Amino acid sequence: MVMLILALLVVTAGACGQETTTTTTSGSGTTTTTGGDPSDDPFYIEGAEGKTFTYWSTMRNYESQYFTTMAEHPYYQWLEEKTGVKIEFIHPSWEQVDQQLTLMISSREFYDFLQDAWYPGGPQAGINEGCFIDLLPYLDSHMPNYKLALYDEGNELNSWEWSEAEKAIFQPQPQLPSFSEKMFTFDGQLWAMTDVWRDEIPAGCGPIIRRDWLEEAELDMPQTLDELEAVLAAFKERGAIPMSLPAAGYVLIWEGAILISAFDTGGYFDLGDDGLTVEDHTYIKDDFKDYLMLMRDWYAQGYIDPDFMNSDWDSTWSKMVEDNLGIWINYWGNPENIMGAYLGEEAFDIAPMPLPRKTTNQTLKAKQGYVTETTTWLSITTSCEYPEIAAQWLDKHYTKEAMLRQSYGIEGETYEMVDGVPLFLDSLFSDDSEPAEVKQQILMKPVGPHFWSTRADILFSQRGDNTKAGAAMEASLVWGENAEMKLRIPYTVFEDDDWGIQENLVTEVATYADPMVIRFITGQESIEEKWDEYVQTCINLGIREARDVWQKAYSKMLEIAD
Amino acid sequence: MFTKKLTLGQRVKLDLSRNYQAYLMAIPAIVLLFIFAYVPMYGVVIAFNKYRPYLGVLGSEWVGLQHFRDFFASVFAWRLIRNTVLLSFYTFLFGFPLPIMLALLLNEVRNRGFKRITQTISYMPYFISTVVIAGMIREFLAYDGVITQMLVHFFDRQPSNLLGNPDNFRAIFVTSTLWQSLGWNSIIYLAALANVDQQLYDSAKVDGAGRLKQLWHVTLPGIVPTIVILLILSIGSMLALNDQKILLLYSPMTYETADVIGTYVYRRGIRQSDYSFATAVGLMNTTVNLVLLIVANWFSKKTTEHSLW
Numbered sequence: 001m002v003m004l005i006l007a008l009l010v011v012t013a014g015a016c017g018q019e020t021t022t023t024t025t026s027g028s029g030t031t032t033t034t035g036g037d038p039s040d041d042p043f044y045i046e047g048a049e050g051k052t053f054t055y056w057s058t059m060r061n062y063e064s065q066y067f068t069t070m071a072e073h074p075y076y077q078w079l080e081e082k083t084g085v086k087i088e089f090i091h092p093s094w095e096q097v098d099q100q101l102t103l104m105i106s107s108r109e110f111y112d113f114l115q116d117a118w119y120p121g122g123p124q125a126g127i128n129e130g131c132f133i134d135l136l137p138y139l140d141s142h143m144p145n146y147k148l149a150l151y152d153e154g155n156e157l158n159s160w161e162w163s164e165a166e167k168a169i170f171q172p173q174p175q176l177p178s179f180s181e182k183m184f185t186f187d188g189q190l191w192a193m194t195d196v197w198r199d200e201i202p203a204g205c206g207p208i209i210r211r212d213w214l215e216e217a218e219l220d221m222p223q224t225l226d227e228l229e230a231v232l233a234a235f236k237e238r239g240a241i242p243m244s245l246p247a248a249g250y251v252l253i254w255e256g257a258i259l260i261s262a263f264d265t266g267g268y269f270d271l272g273d274d275g276l277t278v279e280d281h282t283y284i285k286d287d288f289k290d291y292l293m294l295m296r297d298w299y300a301q302g303y304i305d306p307d308f309m310n311s312d313w314d315s316t317w318s319k320m321v322e323d324n325l326g327i328w329i330n331y332w333g334n335p336e337n338i339m340g341a342y343l344g345e346e347a348f349d350i351a352p353m354p355l356p357r358k359t360t361n362q363t364l365k366a367k368q369g370y371v372t373e374t375t376t377w378l379s380i381t382t383s384c385e386y387p388e389i390a391a392q393w394l395d396k397h398y399t400k401e402a403m404l405r406q407s408y409g410i411e412g413e414t415y416e417m418v419d420g421v422p423l424f425l426d427s428l429f430s431d432d433s434e435p436a437e438v439k440q441q442i443l444m445k446p447v448g449p450h451f452w453s454t455r456a457d458i459l460f461s462q463r464g465d466n467t468k469a470g471a472a473m474e475a476s477l478v479w480g481e482n483a484e485m486k487l488r489i490p491y492t493v494f495e496d497d498d499w500g501i502q503e504n505l506v507t508e509v510a511t512y513a514d515p516m517v518i519r520f521i522t523g524q525e526s527i528e529e530k531w532d533e534y535v536q537t538c539i540n541l542g543i544r545e546a547r548d549v550w551q552k553a554y555s556k557m558l559e560i561a562d
Numbered sequence: 563m564f565t566k567k568l569t570l571g572q573r574v575k576l577d578l579s580r581n582y583q584a585y586l587m588a589i590p591a592i593v594l595l596f597i598f599a600y601v602p603m604y605g606v607v608i609a610f611n612k613y614r615p616y617l618g619v620l621g622s623e624w625v626g627l628q629h630f631r632d633f634f635a636s637v638f639a640w641r642l643i644r645n646t647v648l649l650s651f652y653t654f655l656f657g658f659p660l661p662i663m664l665a666l667l668l669n670e671v672r673n674r675g676f677k678r679i680t681q682t683i684s685y686m687p688y689f690i691s692t693v694v695i696a697g698m699i700r701e702f703l704a705y706d707g708v709i710t711q712m713l714v715h716f717f718d719r720q721p722s723n724l725l726g727n728p729d730n731f732r733a734i735f736v737t738s739t740l741w742q743s744l745g746w747n748s749i750i751y752l753a754a755l756a757n758v759d760q761q762l763y764d765s766a767k768v769d770g771a772g773r774l775k776q777l778w779h780v781t782l783p784g785i786v787p788t789i790v791i792l793l794i795l796s797i798g799s800m801l802a803l804n805d806q807k808i809l810l811l812y813s814p815m816t817y818e819t820a821d822v823i824g825t826y827v828y829r830r831g832i833r834q835s836d837y838s839f840a841t842a843v844g845l846m847n848t849t850v851n852l853v854l855l856i857v858a859n860w861f862s863k864k865t866t867e868h869s870l871w
Contacts, residue, residue, distance in 0.1 A: 077704075102615045105616050106616075119835055120615055120616075121614055125614075125616070307704055307706075309723070309813055310723050310815070314697070316703065332754060507830050508636060508637070508638070510814075511636075511638055511821065511826070511829070512637075515816075518815050519812075519815075541637065562734065
């Protein structure tokens with residue numbers, strides 16, 4: 001049985017890179033050049049005609065409901081028509097990803113494109129051991145559009161999308177110029193390409209508050225910790241749980257940083273003010289001690305869910321729908337949550353709450369954004385027979401025309417140009433057959449790395465006003481107020497086993513520290529008496545060594561970027 | 563009786579010709595066992611090297627006992643071993659005899675309808691997925707959960723999250739495991755009980771044995787071979803805890819009693835594809851189990867004449 005599966009896999013893998021005729025595409029297939037010199041066509045790729053590439057990638061939720069393969073996705077059909085390149089998709093299920101990759105590595109037979117493949121041992125090993133090809137030589141010669149997207153901040157694609165009025169409302173900021181560094185290995189090789197965000201997007205995570213309760217208590221939206229405390233007291237009067245604290249296991253990172261951010265620490269190894277040094281882990285910072293003392297007081301007052309250490313998302317959710325929770329933490333665009341809450345009973349009114357600060361003139365350093373996160377990456381493998389054509393095909397995703405197709409769809413069908421700015425047609429939203437973000441995914445967005453338009457996302461949400469997307473965007477704008485993203489260490493590649501080394505150290509520390517943190521908050525251990533001992537234990541367990549590993553890797557990254 | 567010593571070859575030949583149908587039928591099972599249990603065994607080599615898929619199982623860098631040393635170097639190693647052994651031991655202590663008792667009790671029930679209903683209800687939880695079971699436990703034992711509320715009302719206790727208290731974890735784990743598996747595990751004993759010769763009961767009655775006497779002198783001896791075999795097997799799998807369930811139930815708050823070898827390896831090894839480390843710890847666990855199995859079998863052979871081999 002196993003043998004059979006193995007044999008099948010090898011056979012399929014062996015087929016990659018060849019001009020197979022068994023393509024699953026249902027589009028017209030042949031090209032298109034519109035007369036004249038073919039090199040005038042921005043999508044012309046020399047020798048691309050009839051070539052087929054294999055593309056290994058998982059499918060997103062919505063897509064798997066609509067397509068059996070991404071080759072059926074309108075974007076890829078459009079691109080095939082434009083370029084003449086056929087793509088044969090292979091979609092592993094989420095659970096199979098690691099296993100299939102390991103099998104590919106063992107057999108040394110890869111698909112042409114691997115998406116989101118995390119090579120065991122790191123990207124450099126992926127190149128050295130002959131899995132990924134180094135894309136750097138192709139960047140200059142075959143990927144001019146991608147290069148422009150990465151490096152040229154004056155690129156006209158960076159500003160043309162926004163009308164003046166929109167700029168005033170959304171204040172889009174140019175993307176941090178860190179993308180160029182992301183996909184480089186230590187030896188300065190380019191192991192993958194990634195999506196490029198057009199503009200910085202608002203925060204990705206933050207608190208939600210019961211606005212109706214707030215109004216009944218005749219209180220304003222809390223801005224500072226003091227105001228928040230007054231609100232919590234009022235919520236407690238109602239007999240409800242005033243606020244949930246992040247579920248156990250995530251006490252510090254991500255959601256935890258919402259309340260910690262007022263204390264200028266981000267829940268992990270913080271980046272120093274100079275942008276060069278990696279500071280101590282939040283676990284052992286004095287700021288964190290202050291945070292814990294406040295949480296302890298609030299816990300004693302009954303302001304915090306007495307069950308917080310055991311709550312997971314489901315239990316928090318059920319407390320919320322049972323009308324029993326005042327403030328909780330939410331992710332941007334998490335489908336069921338915001339929509340369900342917004343479209344619920346009329347009396348059930350919620351609103352995003354700004355991240356609480358110590359004083360109103362504090363600018364928070366720990367915003368929860370997605371900016372430094374790479375969402376997808378794509379590598380070309382050594383099994384690919386025509387890497388030049390593959391590189392050029394990928395590059396086409398970053399042309400202006402492709403960007404319009406990815407973000408706005410088809411001119412005349414889904415959008416129109418008004419004063420040089422693309423606007424969605426009403427017809428796109430007038431039929432309610434699908435929620436807006438589903439339409440966006442099944443009509444436009446490719447599965448892999450692409451040029452990502454923040455404006456299109458916002459427009460989508462603004463147009464479908466009462467849908468979750470509208471609420472989500474409102475929320476992320478509120479969460480992004482008065483907050484910068486200074487504490488998060490930008491994407492960092494680790495050398496050899498360093499990633500594992502620091503991960504093991506942090507796991508070891510967390511095994512000790514997480515229960516201690518809960519005990520501090522619940523008052524089972526005295527912060528005043530035990531804090532020093534706690535910090536010392538964390539240090540003994542290696543939290544500083546882990547920091548040094550981060551520092552080493554991050555310094556190296558800075559060096560490469562120079 | 564006529565006895566003539568046959569050579570080994572002759573005996574095998576005789577056996578094969580007599581029982582060839584049985585051997586034929588066993589072939590699929592043997593092939594299956596060989597492919598899934600013996601072929602993958604060479605993979606334990608990666609417990610002793612730094613496994614990289616590219617270099618392969620045999621080609622990866624040899625590190626000897628490094629992963630074992632890593633495990634024991636952890637300050638939590640002792641706590642992990644203690645928790646693993648205690649949780650396994652308690653599960654065994656209660657989980658082994660109770661199904662026998664349930665089966666014996668059910669065997670004494672004369673009302674067939676009641677017996678069947680009881681049996682069905684008792685093994686129903688076995689078919690609920692562990693994830694759902696864990697969800698139910700979390701829900702029931704929460705601050706405002708059903709069981710917590712019952713304790714508050716009947717025993718006048720302060721409400722608290724029962725699952726959040728490390729002192730409760732072992733009891734919760736063992737009790738819920740029992741609830742889940744009690745009925746199911748009793749089925750095999752019920753089957754054994756059905757095979758006890760009815761004539762023995764009749765003659766016991768003639769001899770004037772009451773119900774308890776019958777139980778003690780007829781029923782129990784009748785199922786002792788089954789009990790012994792299952793005892794040996796469950797000793798042999800003692801340290802194979804249901805890590806998945808612990809993962810679903812524990813929290814940093816209860817690491818003190820709930821963090822076992824399997825969950826630690828999960829946090830440390832699996833999440834970052836550290837296959838070698840995970841294999842090393844798994845190998846260690848299996849070895850201990852194998853030793854336990856052999857010892858139990860040997861002991862049982864000495865004392866009861868029943869054994870696996």
